[in-house]
Amino acid sequence: MPGGGAGQGGRLDSGKLGGSRLIYHLVESLKGPLEETGLIRILQVVFQVEFRAFLAVLVSFGLVLAFGRPVIRWLLRQKVGDSPEFHNADLNDLMRSRAGTPTMGGILICGSILITILLLAELRSRYIHLAIAVLVAYSVLGMFDDWLKLTSARRTPGSRDGLLPWEKLLFQLGLAALFSWVIFTQATVNPIGGVGAQAEIWQDSARVLNLPFQKTWDTPVETDPFADGEETMFGLPLNPGVMVLGLGGFVLLGTLVIAGTSNAVNISDGMDGLAAGVVGFAAVAFMILVHIAGSQVEAQSLLVPHVPGTADLMVVAGAMIGACLGFLWFNSSPAMVFMGDTGSLALGGLLGYLAVAIRQEALLVLIGGIFFLEMGSVVLQVGWFKFTRIRTGKGRRLLRCSPIHHHFHLGGWSEQQVVTRFWLITIVLSMAAFALVKLR
Structure with missing residues (x-):
């Protein structure tokens, strides 16, 4: 497994140290005292x-x-x-x-x-x-x-x-x-x-x-x-x-x-x-x-x-x-x-x-999904406005205002409600993403 910090015989893997090789050599030079005190096991976890x-x-x-x-x-x-x-x-x-x-x-x-x-x-x-x-x-x-x-x-x-x-x-x-x-x-x-x-x-x-x-x-x-x-x-x-x-x-x-x-x-x-x-x-x-x-x-x-x-x-x-x-x-x-x-x-x-x-x-x-919904709402709003202006001479809007968080705000949701609900949607979408991975 990546990040598994230790090799054979309590030796630390320099590739897992996450930084300068100087730290690795310092730890190796102190390996004896560290093994005696049990701190070597803590370092093995820290470097994962x-x-x-x-x-x-x-x-x-x-x-x-x-x-x-x-x-x-x-x-x-x-x-x-x-x-x-x-x-x-x-x-x-x-x-x-x-x-x-x-x-x-x-x-x-x-x-x-x-x-x-x-x-x-x-x-x-x-x-x-x-x-x-x-x-x-x-x-x-x-x-x-x-x-x-x-x-x-x-x-x-x-x-x-x-x-x-x-x-x-x-x-x-x-x-x-x-x-x-x-x-x-x-x-x-x-x-x-x-x-x-x-x-x-x-x-x-x-x-x-x-x-x-x-x-x-x-x-x-x-x-x-x-x-x-x-x-x-x-x-x-x-x-x-x-x-x-x-x-x-x-x-x-x-x-x-x-x-x-x-x-x-x-x-x-x-x-x-x-x-x-x-x-x-x-x-x-x-x-x-x-x-x-x-x-x-x-x-x-x-x-x-x-x-x-x-x-x-x-x-x-x-x-x-x-x-x-x-x-x-x-x-x-x-x-x-x-x-x-x-x-x-x-x-x-x-x-x-x-x-x-x-x-x-x-x-x-x-x-x-929230980010791309926001971006898509702007594209659709602008595109629809230009399309209807060409067709009818007067531009029309799909939303009260774009991006879509302003549409909900103008519709009566408080700012805190919009933000919290968008957070919740992101959590649900993340769970759906993990479900898709597992379904393979």
């Missing part, structure tokens, strides 16, 4: 990836709580408060209390995730390098957009009020395409422990088009729970009906998923606690899915893709959970701070990256 993932939740949560108020005070001094304006007088009345609340709070989320990854993840892993790159790139893009919008009034009249929609989309797509290409190249690297034909099978498994109900592996295998599962599962072939994506198809799908999820989370960030809560619940689901994908035994038992080297992405998912929970401390209604594009673009991009890396794009659409 599952433990580090749960520790990441606590660390990132604590970091947001520790730095939350100082960062909020700094944002207030910078006068980067939100001034929401909508093309709907009733909605402006409902959201009037949000005026002046500092935004760009996403620096809290992204900063705590980054620090937690650097502290607890395996920094020699290419998948961890990519996670850091996605986090930093999308947070910088969002921060630049936020800063332009929030400081335009203080700059020369006529200055840019944020990035133009096509500019932001172009950056998102370009970054997503680049990251998807790197994921593809990483998937073709000979995995550790893979030999000959088995290595080729694992490389193909990391590039499959993973569809609901489709078995990735050819035959289900029943294993003895008391036997060495890795030996029993070794050599299981891919299902001949599975499609292994080439470079073009992989990059196209990855670009749509990463950029699309980034946009969807960004659109959903319109109520106190909505985006942070839904992302937090989705990250819980993906921490479990990453654990499955990173373990050959678990992946082949459940007939889903096995992607060698992804186990440490559990730490990334754990950091996302903790950061979102910590941010909710300040973002729950009435919010003291908003995440802005700085947080929403980065969280969405990181969630999309996890899905692409472990080949669970279809389950992302289900687990993140």
Whole structure:
């Protein structure tokens, strides 16, 4: 199993230490005293990836709580408060209390995730390098957009009020395409422990088009729970009906998923606690899915893709959970701070990256159903308005207002009701996703 901390004779596995080899050699030099005191067993647990993932939740949560108020005070001094304006007088009345609340709070989320990854993840892993790159790139893009919008009034009249929609989309797509290409190249690297034909099978498994109900592996295998599962599962072939994506198809799908999820989370960030809560619940689901994908035994038992080297992405998912929970401390209604594009673009991009890396794009659409419902409601509203204006000369709307959380708000739901119900829907959708995995 990945992350199983010890080797024979009480020797720690340096590949499981989640950091510098210096720590490994330090522990090895102290092995005698550690074995005498029994502390070696504690270290074996501490170095397991599952433990580090749960520790990441606590660390990132604590970091947001520790730095939350100082960062909020700094944002207030910078006068980067939100001034929401909508093309709907009733909605402006409902959201009037949000005026002046500092935004760009996403620096809290992204900063705590980054620090937690650097502290607890395996920094020699290419998948961890990519996670850091996605986090930093999308947070910088969002921060630049936020800063332009929030400081335009203080700059020369006529200055840019944020990035133009096509500019932001172009950056998102370009970054997503680049990251998807790197994921593809990483998937073709000979995995550790893979030999000959088995290595080729694992490389193909990391590039499959993973569809609901489709078995990735050819035959289900029943294993003895008391036997060495890795030996029993070794050599299981891919299902001949599975499609292994080439470079073009992989990059196209990855670009749509990463950029699309980034946009969807960004659109959903319109109520106190909505985006942070839904992302937090989705990250819980993906921490479990990453654990499955990173373990050959678990992946082949459940007939889903096995992607060698992804186990440490559990730490990334754990950091996302903790950061979102910590941010909710300040973002729950009435919010003291908003995440802005700085947080929403980065969280969405990181969630999309996890899905692409472990080949669970279809389950992302289900687990993140709220995000894609929000994005779809905007597309349908705009599209229907333009269509009816062409046909009848007067544009009509499908919803009272889009995104759809405003539709329910204008329909009589309180902001807290909308947020809580969307959280509950995400939990139910996550359970449905696990049921789909098991049904294979």
